[in-house]
Amino acid sequence: MAHEVQVTTDIDAPAATVWAMVADLPRMAEWSPENEGVTWRKGATATVPGASFRGTNRNGAKSWSTSGTVVESVPGRVLSFRVTAVGMRVSLWSYRFEEIGTGCRVTESWVDERNPLVRAISMPISGVGDRTAHNRQGMELTLARLKAAAES
Numbered sequence: 001m002a003h004e005v006q007v008t009t010d011i012d013a014p015a016a017t018v019w020a021m022v023a024d025l026p027r028m029a030e031w032s033p034e035n036e037g038v039t040w041r042k043g044a045t046a047t048v049p050g051a052s053f054r055g056t057n058r059n060g061a062k063s064w065s066t067s068g069t070v071v072e073s074v075p076g077r078v079l080s081f082r083v084t085a086v087g088m089r090v091s092l093w094s095y096r097f098e099e100i101g102t103g104c105r106v107t108e109s110w111v112d113e114r115n116p117l118v119r120a121i122s123m124p125i126s127g128v129g130d131r132t133a134h135n136r137q138g139m140e141l142t143l144a145r146l147k148a149a150a151e152s
Contacts, residue, residue, distance in 0.1 A: 003111075008108075
């Protein structure tokens, strides 16, 4: 059974501006409470479909790395990427942007794509037992931080 989480916030900034902030994946650590950094891999330098990156993450004393690949990238509208670890699917992250009034509505989505083996080894690696609840809380903080930065 797939676990999914969606969190939405309205930001008083144009969708294109906020999309550009999120699409600059090396900045993700500025918003995310778990991500510590993103570095481009295999010659990638921007969020275009197929671009590859490495993410480093931390939860308390636990730290781990993942690989990511951009799946969809439409400036000002959508950005999504798939995360894997040791060659196995972990999750699909998406950001959708919709113009509203003087700003935009941003929806961050996470879909758990872990197989039973990856789920079993995830808790000892990340220190997170309930990934769905943990990600919801982290996504709410991520969007609050993104909103504060975009509106400043």
